[in-house]
Amino acid sequence: MASERDDESRPDGERRPPLRAEFLRELLVTPAGPLARLEVVAESASTNAELARAVAADPDAWPAPALVVTEHQPGGRGRLGRSWTTPPRAALLGSLLLRPEVPREALSWLPLLAGLATARALRATAGVDAVVKWPNDVLVPDAGTAPAPQEVAAPGAGNPAPLRKVAGILAEVLPDGGVVVGVGLNVSQQRDELPVPTATSLALADAATTDREVLLVALHEAFGEILGRWQDAGGDTHAAGLDADCAEISATLGTRVRVERVAGGDVVGLATGFAPDGGLVVRADDGTTSVHHSGDVHHLRPHG
Structure with missing residues (x-):
């Protein structure tokens, strides 16, 4: 689904065109789409923090689901307090406000469900073999360079890409x-x-499109479908079949991993499945089993 906005030969300002807010509202805001409100801002230090502040200041002005997207995020926030930045209009950066009608304990599945939606949208729209690394990273094969010693390659014959x-x-x-x-x-x-x-980008992964508008629409259509199934099942991912969907697209399950726990101490073993709350189940090399809800997970090369 490439578009005229994908032309890599254009000057940078044209090759990275701005998002068209009104156009996106026509596609994504009710009654045509799944959102109740959509805002595009020129710059935001953190769309998560900005949206949270806006909701706290005037909750009635932010019916869910509501989306804030920024063209540039110089101080983005990741897990465990990490920060990152990207060039203006080079990435798709946004935060979605949800008020899902599910038990509070079911909310721990949201990173995995968002990862599932993102991977599905990228597979369908960008033509890349996206997978999810527990709990919240989406990975794609990058054939541009050789894998580093610690990287796990995508399955395949010949010289597989990391x-x-x-x-x-x-x-x-x-x-x-x-x-x-x-x-x-x-x-x-x-x-x-x-x-x-x-890290990599869709451009470096030879994606079929780098049109951020096409990608944004595909992402929220996929997320809307998944959230609908989840809510219809009362937040029960097993009843909705979403735990199996997450497992199918997981790059972590069935892989030897090292979990660096926040409290200290590493666990090395085989990632065997998801716990009922979305935690990662690891069978350690000594045969013991543990469930992890936070910490860094590193994929390891198999023995031998």
């Missing part, structure tokens, strides 16, 4: 019970514009 991060997700529960889900998707960055060597 799997590298193209998107990150951050879900935060608000004091009033709402949830803000932020997604940062690398779209048109070149190699020297990426925050870390183990």
Whole structure:
């Protein structure tokens, strides 16, 4: 689904055109789309923080689901307090306000469900083999360079490409019970514009499109369908079949991993499944099993 906005031969200002707010509202805001409100801002230090402040100041002005998208985020926030930045209009950066009618304990699934939606949208629209690294990173094969020693390659014959991060997700529960889900998707960055060597972009992954408007619409259509199934099942991911969908698209399950726990101490073993609350189940090399809800997960190469 490439478009005239994808032309890589254009000057940078044209190759990275601005998002058209009114056009996107026509496609994504009710009655045509799943959203109740959509705002595009020129710059935001953090769309998650900006949306949370706006909701706290005037909750009636922000019916859910509501989306804030920014053209430039110089101080983006990730998990565990990490920060990152991207060139203007090179990424798709936004935060979605949700008030899902599910039990509060079910909200821990939101990062995985957002990852599932993002991976599905990228597969369908950009033609890349997107997968999800637990709990909130979306990876795609990047054939531009050889894999680093610590990287796991995508399955395939010959010289498989390393799997590298193209998107990150951050879900935060608000004091009033709402949830803000932020997604940062690398779209048109070149190699020297990426925050870390183990990241990539859709452009570097030879995606079928780098049109951010096409990607935004596909992402929220996919997320709307998944959230609808989840809410219809009362937040029960198993009843909705979403736990199986998340497992199917997971790059982590069935892989040897090292979990760096926030409290200290690493756990090394096989990632065997998801717990009922979305936690990662790991069978350690000594045969013990543990469930993890936070910490860094590193994919390891198999023994031998």
